[in-house]
Amino acid sequence: MKNPALTNRRLRDLPGIDKLLQQPQWASIKDQIPYPILLEAAQTIVEECRIRILNAAEPSHSLPDLDTIANQAVQLARRLNAPNLRPVINATGTLLHTNLGRAPLADAALTAVADVARSYSNLELDLDSGARGNRFSHVDKLICQLTGAEAATVVNNNAGAVMLSLAALAFGKEAIVSRGELVEIGGSFRIPEVMAASGVTLREVGSTNKTHLEDYTSAICAETGLLLKVHTSNYRIVGFSEAVSGVRLAELGREENLPVMEDLGSGMLFDMTPYGLPREPTVAETIAAGLDIVTFSGDKLLGGPQTGIIAGRKEAVERIRKHPMARALRCDKMTLAALEATLRLYLDPVRAKSAIPLLRMLSVTAAETKNRCTQIAAQLRAALDDQMECHIVEEPSTVGGGALPLSELAGYAVAITPGAISVDQLCARLRSGPLPVISRIQAKSLRLNPRTVRPDEEPLLIAAVTAAFADI
Numbered sequence: 396m397k398n399p400a401l402t403n404r405r406l407r408d409l410p411g412i413d414k415l416l417q418q419p420q421w422a423s424i425k426d427q428i429p430y431p432i433l434l435e436a437a438q439t440i441v442e443e444c445r446i447r448i449l450n451a452a453e454p455s456h457s458l459p460d461l462d463t464i465a466n467q468a469v470q471l472a473r474r475l476n477a478p479n480l481r482p483v484i485n486a487t488g489t490l491l492h493t494n495l496g497r498a499p500l501a502d503a504a505l506t507a508v509a510d511v512a513r514s515y516s517n518l519e520l521d522l523d524s525g526a527r528g529n530r531f532s533h534v535d536k537l538i539c540q541l542t543g544a545e546a547a548t549v550v551n552n553n554a555g556a557v558m559l560s561l562a563a564l565a566f567g568k569e570a571i572v573s574r575g576e577l578v579e580i581g582g583s584f585r586i587p588e589v590m591a592a593s594g595v596t597l598r599e600v601g602s603t604n605k606t607h608l609e610d611y612t613s614a615i616c617a618e619t620g621l622l623l624k625v626h627t628s629n630y631r632i633v634g635f636s637e638a639v640s641g642v643r644l645a646e647l648g649r650e651e652n653l654p655v656m657e658d659l660g661s662g663m664l665f666d667m668t669p670y671g672l673p674r675e676p677t678v679a680e681t682i683a684a685g686l687d688i689v690t691f692s693g694d695k696l697l698g699g700p701q702t703g704i705i706a707g708r709k710e711a712v713e714r715i716r717k718h719p720m721a722r723a724l725r726c727d728k729m730t731l732a733a734l735e736a737t738l739r740l741y742l743d744p745v746r747a748k749s750a751i752p753l754l755r756m757l758s759v760t761a762a763e764t765k766n767r768c769t770q771i772a773a774q775l776r777a778a779l780d781d782q783m784e785c786h787i788v789e790e791p792s793t794v795g796g797g798a799l800p801l802s803e804l805a806g807y808a809v810a811i812t813p814g815a816i817s818v819d820q821l822c823a824r825l826r827s828g829p830l831p832v833i834s835r836i837q838a839k840s841l842r843l844n845p846r847t848v849r850p851d852e853e854p855l856l857i858a859a860v861t862a863a864f865a866d867i
């Protein structure tokens with residue numbers, strides 16, 4: 396039974412915000428946390444109490460004492476004061492997660508970002524002549540060196556690179572694309588829509604599974620402005636299928652005097668078959684095939700910052716650079732610093748493989764993941780023996796990020812079955828800790844895959860899992 400008089404009395408007993416903020420619990424954080432956050436925390440907790448009183452069937456049981464309220468408010472203030480965007484431990488084993496920020500950067504890239512961001516820089520100043528420089532000069536020669544392209548430029552991401560290139564090369568005209576390559580990357584990046592937004596008319600040719608050279612040839616007309624190839628990054632058409640190679644399309648483009656462009660998606664600078672990945676043309680091979688423009692992401696398999704790299708023939712790159720939209724898509728000095736440092740690592744492939752986190756994680760062998768699982772499982776058992784069961788299971792990793800959908804990297808994971816809470820609850824607790832751990836659930840157990848966990852994160856992972864089992 397509700398008792399309105401009692402409810403009102405309980406509401407009157409709630410501490411005022413000023414009184415709550417004067418409690419001794421705040422002393423330790425008052426100097427570190429801005430006042431608006433302290434105030435928000437105090438108001439939120441008091442409001443929660445008020446709602447609980449109003450909703451309680453039995454008002455007498457509903458109000459915690461002032462000490463408890465103050466403790467809750469202080470905890471909330473700490474949480475509100477933590478950055479919104481912060482590091483997480485990726486224990487999914489998936490190397491490229493767009494939700495988790497794609498590729499972690501190499502130390503050299505981090506240092507370059509900090510150095511350039513802390514000071515002024517020669518972003519657009521030619522230090523030799525003292526004249527105005529070009530911000531892309533810091534990376535374009537490196538891109539040419541690594542890909543064999545005549546010229547290159549960079550924008551904020553590959554979606555931007557595709558849009559800008561289409562607009563610059565074929566605005567108001569038709570671009571011919573195979574029906575087997577009308578890719579959707581996720582969100583609203585679909586080739587037909589990107590074309591429409593760039594002012595280019597899509598001319599589909601061939602069928603879903605087969606497109607022949609004649610399909611392109613017979614579609615070419617006075618309105619044709621471009622031949623476009625799109626890498627089917629996140630799906631494969633297998634079986635009775637056929638596509639026209641970049642080499643053939645480039646030949647056709649030269650015969651017809653039409654530019655030919657390929658959106659490579661996740662461009663690879665070197666052959667990844669030693670990692671157990673399928674043979675895909677590298678950027679250099681695509682350029683050598685004679686395409687006028689190729690575009691690819693900086694933060695997929697390249698392992699660098701979010702960028703869209705545009706490389707190819709000088710004249711086509713110049714047109715792209717001079718397009719008015721280029722200014723709207725230009726990347727900032729921190730991105731350029733990170734990209735330059737990452738590309739410099741690639742000049743020495745051996746060094747790249749050990750210094751670029753993505754390449755390092757790709758090269759981890761199944762046996763190494765098993766060893767790391769053994770160590771993690773032993774520590775978890777020592778800390779949480781009676782609260783969970785854990786064992787080591789085979790679990791292949793995928794590259795993710797819409798790259799190489801069919802390939803898997805062999806490896807192992809730790810599978811945890813909690814005793815007193817559900818697997819879903821454990822997964823949620825791991826996500827909500829001060830250092831969130833992102834894990835997967837498979838076959839009713841929680842999986843921790845060490846491939847994407849840096850060795851120096853391992854003690855933090857153990858601590859986070861242990862903490863997730865506290866006060867159950």
Ligand SMILES: *Cc1c(COP(=O)(O)O)cnc(C)c1O
Pocket residue numbers: 552553554555557578580584625626627628629658659660661691692693702703796797
């Ligand atoms: C990933 C991808 C894109 C989009 O690249 P972003 O860097 O995410 O903007 C475009 N095309 C293809 C084929 C891709 O794989």
